[in-house]
Amino acid sequence: MSYIDILKEAEDQVTPGMSACQGCGGELILRTVLKIAGKNTIVGIPPGCMAGAGVVGWNYANGLKIPVHIPLLDNTASFLTGLSQMYERKGRGEVNMIGIAGDGATADCGFQSLSAAAERNEKMLYVCYDNEGYMNTGYQRSSTTTKGSRTSTTPIGAVINGKQQQQKYLPLIMSMHGLTYCATASPSHMADFVKKVEKGLAASKKGFAYLHVFSPCPTGWAYSPEKAIEVARNAVRSNMFPLWEMDEDGYHMNVRNKTPISVKEFIQGIGKFKNLTEEDINSIQQIADQRFHILMRLAEQGME
Amino acid sequence: MGKIKVLTGNYSAAEAAALCHPDLIAAYPITPQSSVVEYLAGLVHDGVIDANLVQVESEHSAMSVVQGAAAGGGRVFTATSAQGLALMYEPYFRMSTLRFPMVMALATREMTSPETVWSGQQDAMSVREAGWIQMFCDSNQEIVDMIIQSYMLAEHPEVLLPVNVCYDGFYSSHLTEGVDLPLQEEVDRFLPPPSFHHAVLDPDHPFALDPLTPGPILMKYRKSHLDAMEKALEVIDEVDKKFGDTFGRYYGGAVSQYRTEDADVVIVTIGGMTGTGMDAVDQAREEGIKAGLLKLRFTRPFPAEKIRDALKDKKAFAVIDRSVSFGWSQGPMHMEVKAALADADSRYCHFSAIGGLGGADISIEMMMETIRNLDAHKNEPGERETQWYMVD
């Protein structure tokens, strides 16, 4: 079955009308993951863009067709640990346990509980939609914000120009937790993304599955909404966001760019990068190259 | 009749929790609670109990994991102290406001700073507005009995609230006493399996657990929470009677009294200091002072009416707090007891006594000083200066 067939036949589990911005990557990721997961699923969505957009409900209504809870910003993986173990105990281990959290709830404040749940290899699929910042509260910087980015807490100032630190590369850190499955994905590469959600769900019956998904954010990044998929595609093509996975056979590079585009091309038209100097761009290029080099070495290791 | 065992307070809590068939236990070590977790881990690893044991990385996660399991309909248990409780505060508050029943042992400990690991009740008192039922034990037997009773109280369909069973760190947690440990079949007859379904996540009956809720609706949930607390006051007595009828041990419900019938002056105690207080009362009686003791067993819900009844016709009282209320220059339970006696200032001589912070001792002599002070001023209604049990 092709990924298009999978997507067109699956039932959308999300309210048809939610207040995510036009062209929101998070909304696309949420709908795609839950379409594939289906009805027999319980979801935890901590505070962030998706929860803020109404999918955890309002007053006495639900924002999803399936059970959902809004855990605390910092305890999604812990909350789901208890729920997952309880379902296993009740003989209902087939129920999908899914966390869908932004990068703040994943890489920053939620990292401690996430790391511990991954180390214990708890049975769940944890999906991070990484839009590189606290977008729901007005695009403040997070640890996954790319170096040089303009955010509301790392503004372009007379003395300091955007975020000074380089991005924390969370997926690789997660892969070292002894978990069952770990992958990166991008909505621009939908076939790869769909396959990884399926693999992640299957892995979540055996242990912890982690999916780190690039989530293009028109509002926070300042580009026009129709470019969302293009921005995500360029992130992959420039090796700023390489697509790889780690399963029981080791690391695999899923998309190999024969002729990667430069960081300079990637940042074209993205407002949050518009004040970068040549020096800044070179520095980001260097970070991307180094990271890609490490990943290639890991993937090659697996091929020996 | 159960099995007589010599147990520390922590082992008493663990043994009692094990008797209640918990589905899931998650806890993180902290002094002076650690041996609760260790003991339960031993029981799970030896196959003595069939519970899921989650080795979490923090108290924040301990409370979050048990919250998740409760959202799956499970009976859960955890234990902590002081800084652990502080770290846990975020999911702790949410446990009660989501109205999930559970029992948590709290080996009470002073809050840092100054850096300390010793006894005190500042931790428990600091969270008394977090919506949990809070009760204090003064013997290891009471710890066992109250853990078992508390599951019945927590899971009562008109209560549905988590319960903290508090006991003094070190004084109770680490000292051994002979305990009459109920047999499994006796506990099984007393305590039915958990049957709460009001908020259990299930794909067969999908709903949003905790949707965004604006003020007017939020207030309805708060009101219902407060009503459940009121109801708990009745249920505490019902459970105490049912437990007493089954096991032969009655605790008197939310408060208990010692030699108060004809007393003029009364000291009010919380937790492990009660035994010392009873000795002090006996000694005062020998000196000719008509002293009595009121033990505050439950601090949430606050048994205001029972306190009013117990102190009716008394002339003087002092509440001995093992914690402080910053900005009131007295103990928090003194504030609350006098609030319960709305017209206290006009009728009683009363004052707050604070002692035992950070593991400092509360001696019979200190309590005697309180009693003598009360006796000396019993005919002078009004609040007197806070007495600090300073140890030089």
Added chain:
Amino acid sequence: MEKRLHITPIGDEGMYILDTASWRVYRPVMDKEKCIDCGMCLAFCPVNAVAAVGKKFEITYDYCKGCGICANECKKGAIAMVLEGGSR
């Protein structure tokens, strides 16, 4: 209906639905002559506003926010963004 007890906050009375179509400034219009039924518009639509009808794909407008991703991604240029309520 049974009176709500307000024990645990629960959303069990239907679905929260926002009228997101009202946000739309430009409307995606598909040229069926140019469409090759590849389904990319369905795969990339964040709102799930593209419906599969047999082997064909159709844009629905009840919730489409008018982001323009479908038009931008269509390899055949079969989708145009047209100003709502007439042309400029």
